[in-house]
Amino acid sequence: MRQRRALAVGAFAATVGLGVGLGLWAASGDDSSPAGAAQRSTAARSAASATPSPSPTRSYALSRPPRTIPAVRSHTAARGPGWRPAHGERVVVSDADLADEGRLIAGELGLTYAGERNDVRAGDVRLALSGGEGGNPESYTMTVRGGRVTISGPADAGVFYGTRTLKQEVHGGGTAPEGVVRDEPAKPRRGFMLDIARKPYTAAWIEDRIKELGDLKFNELGLHFSDDQGFRIQSDTHPEIVSKDHLTKAQVKQMVDLATSRHITVVPEIDSPGHLGAVIAAHPDLQLRNAQGVATRGAIDISKDQSAAIVDDLLDEYAGLFPGSFWHLGGDEYQALTVRNPEASYPQLAAAARAAYGSGGTVADFTTGWLNDRADTVRVHDRTPRAWNDGFFRGTSVQPAKEIEVAYWTGKEIGARQPVEYLGAGRKVINYNDEYLYYVLGQPQTFVYPTGQRIYEQWTPRVLRGTQAVPARYDAQILGGSFAVWSDRAYAQTQDQVAAGIRMPLRATIQKLWDPGKPALSWAEFKALAGRLG
Numbered sequence: 001m002r003q004r005r006a007l008a009v010g011a012f013a014a015t016v017g018l019g020v021g022l023g024l025w026a027a028s029g030d031d032s033s034p035a036g037a038a039q040r041s042t043a044a045r046s047a048a049s050a051t052p053s054p055s056p057t058r059s060y061a062l063s064r065p066p067r068t069i070p071a072v073r074s075h076t077a078a079r080g081p082g083w084r085p086a087h088g089e090r091v092v093v094s095d096a097d098l099a100d101e102g103r104l105i106a107g108e109l110g111l112t113y114a115g116e117r118n119d120v121r122a123g124d125v126r127l128a129l130s131g132g133e134g135g136n137p138e139s140y141t142m143t144v145r146g147g148r149v150t151i152s153g154p155a156d157a158g159v160f161y162g163t164r165t166l167k168q169e170v171h172g173g174g175t176a177p178e179g180v181v182r183d184e185p186a187k188p189r190r191g192f193m194l195d196i197a198r199k200p201y202t203a204a205w206i207e208d209r210i211k212e213l214g215d216l217k218f219n220e221l222g223l224h225f226s227d228d229q230g231f232r233i234q235s236d237t238h239p240e241i242v243s244k245d246h247l248t249k250a251q252v253k254q255m256v257d258l259a260t261s262r263h264i265t266v267v268p269e270i271d272s273p274g275h276l277g278a279v280i281a282a283h284p285d286l287q288l289r290n291a292q293g294v295a296t297r298g299a300i301d302i303s304k305d306q307s308a309a310i311v312d313d314l315l316d317e318y319a320g321l322f323p324g325s326f327w328h329l330g331g332d333e334y335q336a337l338t339v340r341n342p343e344a345s346y347p348q349l350a351a352a353a354r355a356a357y358g359s360g361g362t363v364a365d366f367t368t369g370w371l372n373d374r375a376d377t378v379r380v381h382d383r384t385p386r387a388w389n390d391g392f393f394r395g396t397s398v399q400p401a402k403e404i405e406v407a408y409w410t411g412k413e414i415g416a417r418q419p420v421e422y423l424g425a426g427r428k429v430i431n432y433n434d435e436y437l438y439y440v441l442g443q444p445q446t447f448v449y450p451t452g453q454r455i456y457e458q459w460t461p462r463v464l465r466g467t468q469a470v471p472a473r474y475d476a477q478i479l480g481g482s483f484a485v486w487s488d489r490a491y492a493q494t495q496d497q498v499a500a501g502i503r504m505p506l507r508a509t510i511q512k513l514w515d516p517g518k519p520a521l522s523w524a525e526f527k528a529l530a531g532r533l534g
Contacts, residue, residue, distance in 0.1 A: 063177035067529055068168040069507050070217060070514035071521070072183045080178030083144050085170060089123035090114040097156055098127045100261055105163040109170060120148070125166070127159050128152040138219075139184035142166065144176050157263045158184070161217050168215070172533045185217065187461055189430055189480030190513040191267070192506065193222030196247075197278070198229040199441065199487030203251040205495045207258055214262030216510045221259055222267045222328060222482060226314075228277025228298040229490070233321075237313045240282040252321055267386070268322045271330025272311050273370055276300045279310060286310070288336060290345045299335045302370045303352035312377045319381040327383040328407065329374050331391020336363055338414055357397060364393040368400055375401045386430065389422065402426075405479070410434050411465040419464040423474040431461050431481035437509065439502055442489025452504030453523045459509075460516040483509045504530060 063082065065075035091106040092114045093099060099115070106113035111125065120126075130141070130152040137155035140162035151162035165183065169176040192213055194201065210221060225232045230243040233252055247255075256266050273288075277298045280287045286307050288299040300307045315327070336346050342363035343350035353361035356369060375385040386405040390413040406422045409432040422429055431437070436459040440447040461478050462469040470478075483506055485498060493501065507530050511519060519526065 060178070063179045066165060066169045066177055066181060067172055067532075068165050069526075069530060069533060070511045071519065072165060072181045073515060074182040075177075076180040076182075077177075078145065078179040080145065081147070082175040082177045083123075083125075083147060083149050084175045085109040085111055086123055088112065089125070090117075090121060091125045091127065092117040094126070094128035098129065098159055101156060101160045101163055102127050104261070105167060108167055122147050125149045125151070127163070129156070129159070130154050136184045138188070139182075140165075142176075142181040142183075144178050144180075149176060157219075160214075160263050164215055164217055168533050172529070185514045186516055187478070187480035187513045189220055189482070190218045190510060191220030191222055191430070191480065191482030192218055193224060193267075193269075193432070193482050193484040195224045195227070195485060195487040196232045197225050197227035197487070199490035199495075200230070200232055200243075200245040201495050203247060203255065205499070206255055209499070210255065210259050210262060210264060212506070213264055214259075216506065217514060218506075218510055219263055220265050220267055220326075220482065222269060222484070224269045224271065224328075224486075226270045226278060227275045231278035233318070235314065235317060237317045238279075238282075238310060241279050243278065249321055256322065265324035265326060266322055267324060267326045267328055268318055269328035269330055270311065270314055270318070271328075271332065272374065273300045273302045273307070273367065274298050274332060274334040275330060276311075283310065288346065288349075291347055296335045298333075301348065302366065303348045308370070308373060311374065315374065315377045316381075319378070319383070325382070325384055326386060326405075327378040327381075328386045329371060329378070329391075329404070330388060331371050332388035332409075333390065333413075334367055337367060337393070360397065362396065364396045365398040367391075368393060368396050368398040371404070372398070372401050375404055379403075389417070389419075392417070392422065394421075405430060407432050407482075408464045409438070409484075419470050420474070423470060423477050427477070429464065429478050431464050431478060432484055433459070433464055433466075433481070435466055436463070437481065437483045437505075438486060439484065439498075439505065440486045440488050441498070442492035444488050447488075449501060450505050452506075452508035452527070455505055455508035456511060456519065456523055456526060460512055462516070480513055481509065 060079040060081060062077040062079060066072055087110065090112050091102045093102045093116055096116060103113045105125065126148065128150065135154035138157050138161060140151055140153035140158035142162045142165060143150045149166060151159055151166065153159045153162060161183070165181060166176055192209070213221060231241045232243055232246045234246060234249045235242050259266050275298050280300060286300050286304060288296040288301040290296060336342050336349055339345045346363060349363045349366055353363055353366035357365050371387060371391055378385050384403060384405065386407050389406050389408045390410065392400055392406065394415055394417055406427050406429045408419055408422065408429050419429065436450055436455050438447060439450055443449060458467065460469060461481050462475060464470055483502070485502060504527065521529065
């Protein structure tokens with residue numbers, strides 16, 4: 001760096017000297033005459049003997065856009081030295097609501113957090129709420145000018161994202177470039193989902209992922225903590241279902257608090273009426289059995305009142321632990337609906353459907369009613385429900401509640417429905433496309449570990465199923481997407497191998513959720529940038 005600076009100063013000095021020489025030459029009159037040469041010589045001697053004039057102001061090249069992940073949406077270049085942190089410089093805030101953001105960035109950059117201040121000092125980083133209503137709460141403006149940085153936004157979330165941009169700029173290049181960044185995400189839901197039911201992860205590992213997600217501007221962490229192989233969070237209402245290796249509520253609260261400080265909503269999932277093997281292990285009387293009395297793996301018998309009671313107990317219990325706005329109800333792969341004739345195979349479900357919905361009631365109707373009832377349970381807690389796309393069935397007389405969002409992950413189920421069926425019905429959809437966004441441990445069936453390059457070069461939020469994008473007219477209904485780690489073969493990788501394996505896929509995913517357009521950087525450049533940023 002010192003060598004480059006010396007070269008730049010030397011080049012500048014040569015330019016100044018050349019400019020002075022040209023100015024004297026132009027003042028000489030007839031350039032080619034001996035008299036002109038004599039005048040030039042006299043002028044040069046006079047200039048050399050005069051009192052030295054002040055050094056000219058340094059001229060800076062126009063700044064380049066910041067190099068960050070995800071890339072900023074807009075940067076207005078300017079001439080200036082930019083900003084770099086120095087010992088003793090301050091972070092100040094305009095509002096006490098920004099104290100958490102201020103303390104965090106001050107600690108990360110080695111600055112002093114000075115709280116709410118109105119005075120201005122050289123080197124300051126000022127965080128401010130811009131006021132007004134109607135702006136995207138995740139948008140921000142960052143101005144680097146006059147040796148100071150100002151990050152402002154209509155809400156604290158946007159200001160936080162501005163501090164992430166500043167942190168990356170400094171860590172990646174040492175200096176935040178002069179100019180103005182105006183930035184906001186294209187999609188409001190930017191998620192990472194982790195299956196902790198089939199593979200337990202340590203609290204420290206999950207907290208490390210939360211910090212990583214926050215720096216990358218993700219805003220959701222999904223926790224799938226109940227499945228056939230385990231139930232991984234302490235329960236007071238049903239301790240009998242909890243696996244030996246589990247997270248305590250105190251640990252989960254600490255995670256949730258950390259996520260909240262990074263503007264990440266933790267979205268819990270208790271999947272039902274399938275994937276309840278851990279509950280069934282403690283309550284075998286609730287397991288679904290077919291007409292021959294054969295138990296159906298992971299499926300609870302939804303014709304029994306106690307089945308609904310135990311699931312609702314859990315939904316109510318965990319509502320206080322997970323205070324975010326969303327709840328994932330699961331709904332996928334209920335084995336009663338994967339057979340050719342559900343009514344004949346499961347007569348108790350068929351009878352319950354007729355009792356609830358009349359003589360034409362079907363098992364699919366009854367299962368849809370189950371989903372709606374669970375949605376009612378979380379709605380009491382002001383949660384927006386979400387369910388997997390194969391929990392929605394074609395041709396039922398009972399329709400899923402309108403507010404249930406579709407988590408679209410596959411098109412491989414029996415009676416698979418194209419994404420446009422959901423979108424055409426006006427439903428809001430979140431993209432979990434298993435072709436690109438599923439990291440399935442052990443690579444069972446046809447799954448392969450996804451690569452960041454493939455996501456970066458091929459995927460966008462409109463590519464909901466397979467490799468084809470849905471029409472652009474549906475873009476507003478696609479709320480965003482989520483990269484997911486599933487633990488089908490739990491010990492195929494250690495948790496550290498998982499962290500390494502998802503590193504570049506996470507970065508590629510957030511780039512396309514923040515801005516689904518063609519990235520400015522090639523994949524090789526993007527990967528190199530990720531290496532510099534850490």
